[in-house]
Amino acid sequence: MAAIYLIRHGQASFHSSNYDQLSDLGQRQAGYAGEQLARELGPGRDPGDVSWFCGTLSRQIDTEQRVRAGCFPDMPKQRLSEQAEPVTNAGFNEFDHEALLAHYLQRLRHKPEVEAFLNAIDQRTRLFQPAFAQVVDAWIADGDVVEDAAEAFETWTQFKQRIVDAFESAVTAGWEQARQSGKKGSGDVCIVSSGGPISLMLQAMLNMDDVSALDANWVLANASITKLIYRSNPERPPEPNELRLAYFNHYHYLQTTAEGDAVSFR
Numbered sequence: 001m002a003a004i005y006l007i008r009h010g011q012a013s014f015h016s017s018n019y020d021q022l023s024d025l026g027q028r029q030a031g032y033a034g035e036q037l038a039r040e041l042g043p044g045r046d047p048g049d050v051s052w053f054c055g056t057l058s059r060q061i062d063t064e065q066r067v068r069a070g071c072f073p074d075m076p077k078q079r080l081s082e083q084a085e086p087v088t089n090a091g092f093n094e095f096d097h098e099a100l101l102a103h104y105l106q107r108l109r110h111k112p113e114v115e116a117f118l119n120a121i122d123q124r125t126r127l128f129q130p131a132f133a134q135v136v137d138a139w140i141a142d143g144d145v146v147e148d149a150a151e152a153f154e155t156w157t158q159f160k161q162r163i164v165d166a167f168e169s170a171v172t173a174g175w176e177q178a179r180q181s182g183k184k185g186s187g188d189v190c191i192v193s194s195g196g197p198i199s200l201m202l203q204a205m206l207n208m209d210d211v212s213a214l215d216a217n218w219v220l221a222n223a224s225i226t227k228l229i230y231r232s233n234p235e236r237p238p239e240p241n242e243l244r245l246a247y248f249n250h251y252h253y254l255q256t257t258a259e260g261d262a263v264s265f266r
Contacts, residue, residue, distance in 0.1 A: 004171065007063070008223060009194055020057050025264060026063070033066075047072055048084055049183065052192075053189065068080060087173070092191060103149055103150070129218070140156050144157035144158065199220070205240045220249050225247075
């Protein structure tokens, strides 16, 4: 059996001018996830036994590097990079939440949740999530046609397709590595991405509807691990519906760190 580990990036800098960078907590969370991944992989594993992937967003790249370093803490950085250079693929990037807010917020101000957020003077952080859920629901409902959208606006249908394409390419890469090496324990894949893409990878596997898939996004903890397994077939890589879910959104290791509870969701 081979495994695919889906790891959400560590906490980003939600209240700063640059959201796309890990906070101090997010940096530590990524290291903790690496330590947990080492326990999952077991003793005697090499970085090259795993196919490493991440998106091109800074928070994803930084998380992947820290996960790998935490997974192999005794290996010099240069040697670690030589043995396990990750593949960066924009297909694993999160949707552009700022573009969604810019397009939908005013159009949805008749919704109580959105109106409350727009009119709030304080408690905007608490009111953001219900309003944003309305925005995402509207985006999903629009499918592949969004009226009056900017030229570069990514539709829900386009977002889904690029996630599925990236996911299938990563699974195939892991299968190909296992087929070529013939080494026991090879074929594992680690993908560092974001909540939305991870939810859609699960959708491709479990045939969930769109709304249910995005519901999974709202509960994914930063630096949590979701594990999929599959039985290798020497003739062809597995289809998404041939994968099996071993566990979802595991983050107990973040609740029991030396610094105490290190769990966050945004």
